[in-house]
Amino acid sequence: MKIKAYAKINLTLDITGIRDDGFHSLRSVMVPVSLCDEIEINESDSFSFDCNIKELCSEDNLCVRAAKLFFATSGINALASLRLTKNIPFPAGLGGGSSDAAAVLRGLNSFFSSPLKETELFRLAESLGSDVPLCLLSRPALCEGRGEILTPIESLPSFDIVIAIGDGRLPTPAVYREYDAEERKVRNDTDLLLERLNCDRYSLAEAFGNAFEEVTDKLAPETKRLREQMLALGALNSHLSGSGPSVYGVFENAEKAQNAAKSLEKMGYFAVCCKTLS
Ligand code: C5P
Numbered sequence: 001m002k003i004k005a006y007a008k009i010n011l012t013l014d015i016t017g018i019r020d021d022g023f024h025s026l027r028s029v030m031v032p033v034s035l036c037d038e039i040e041i042n043e044s045d046s047f048s049f050d051c052n053i054k055e056l057c058s059e060d061n062l063c064v065r066a067a068k069l070f071f072a073t074s075g076i077n078a079l080a081s082l083r084l085t086k087n088i089p090f091p092a093g094l095g096g097g098s099s100d101a102a103a104v105l106r107g108l109n110s111f112f113s114s115p116l117k118e119t120e121l122f123r124l125a126e127s128l129g130s131d132v133p134l135c136l137l138s139r140p141a142l143c144e145g146r147g148e149i150l151t152p153i154e155s156l157p158s159f160d161i162v163i164a165i166g167d168g169r170l171p172t173p174a175v176y177r178e179y180d181a182e183e184r185k186v187r188n189d190t191d192l193l194l195e196r197l198n199c200d201r202y203s204l205a206e207a208f209g210n211a212f213e214e215v216t217d218k219l220a221p222e223t224k225r226l227r228e229q230m231l232a233l234g235a236l237n238s239h240l241s242g243s244g245p246s247v248y249g250v251f252e253n254a255e256k257a258q259n260a261a262k263s264l265e266k267m268g269y270f271a272v273c274c275k276t277l278s
Contacts, residue, residue, distance in 0.1 A: 001041045001111050005103035006032040006138060006277060007088045008095040008131065009163070009241040009248050012189035013210045015179060023130070023146045024176060027190040030095075030131075030147075031140040031156065034274040035163060037096060039063070039103045040083040041111050047071075047078035053086045062128060066101035069124050070108045074115040080108065089165050089270055091172070093242025095131045102135035122148075131242075140278060142194065155197045158278050159205070160257040162230065164264045164271040165246040168220045175243040178215045187211045205236040205250045216244050223247055226269065233260035 013028040049064050051057045058064075063084055071078040082104060088096035102125055109116050116124075125132040130147035142151040189209030196203050217224040223245050230238035230249030234256050238249040251257035257273045264271035 001107060003039050003041070003103045003107040003110075005037040005039055005088075005096075005099040005135070007035045007037075007099060007163070007274075008032050008134060009161070009246075009276070010093075010210060010239075011208045012193050013212060013242070014187045014190045015184075015211045016186055018180065019146070024179075025145065026143060026147055028143045028147065029140065029153065029156075029190055029193055030134050030143050031276045031278075032099075032135070032138050033094075033161065033163070033276050035088055035094070035272055037088050037100055037103070038085040039100060039107055040085075041107050042081045042083075044079055044081040048081045049084070050082070051084040051086060056084065056086060056090075062097045062101040062132075063104045066104040066124070066128055066132075067108060069128065070105055070116070073120065073124060074109075074112065076112050076115060080111065089163075089246060091169070092165055092246035093170070093172075093240065093244045094163065094246050095135055095242065098129050098131035099135040101125070101128050102132050102138070105132075106136060138277075140276070142190065153194075153197065154278075156204070156276070156278055157201055159201065159276045160251045160254045160273065161276060162235070162249045162251065162257050162261045162264065162271055162273055163241070163246055164226055164230070164249070164261070164269045166222045166226055166269055168222050168245050170216060170220050170223070170244040172243040175212055175215055175219065178219060179212060184211070184214065202236060208237050208239050208250065210240045212243050213240050216240055220245055226264075229264065229267070230260065233263055235260065
């Protein structure tokens, strides 16, 4: 069995506070995009995990943790081999690892004839990471709480986007730490986007935003330059996804997106065209 694990981008990301457990409360509209990894599940006489990228072949991989959790919870013998083919850049703020884990949960549950109910799958997803529930849902949603409280959004159109990433690294905990280092005004991009759900794609794109840019523009100025490049190449809007370092640009159509991606590749960036999924 083969299953696709779609990347996600944050169209908005507002940080509304710090919780008692040390995590942050968020309000974010996240959408899956067509850029994806693939997971192949086969019957086997023992459990194994393999990946086309050797540095990801470890017991710590979220896929292995998701599989172990699935087998422990369902009581099913772990007689399956998993093979991950990675296409989503990492670490990038594109939810690649979270999406792989969600696909393993969904894939194993389907492979073994659905021993776990949806609610149980979502509970396991939540324990694996803040973005795993959204990846399991695999539809546009308003994400609140730590990211695990999901309200699906039905009415978003599909956008042609370019996802690009430079060389820099931006570890998520460090970005959150830096964000906390100063008192900050809470952004309200999410509410603005939700108010505009029935508007045209230009008004929608105008409402996209990411609170982390205040921090990442200083920590990784190349991400700011990349957003500026996207706008110079005709993007309607451009923002960091998650805690970065990937940046997405929203374009009027696929042709404009392809031209921009080609130009960014020539400048040395990894750049890929894809569509947001609805
Ligand atoms: O849940 P996940 O493993 O993706 O979180 C990675 C890190 O990001 C956490 O250890 C925490 O530092 C930060 N985080 C947070 N608040 C969230 C999500 C993540 O502080 N809502």
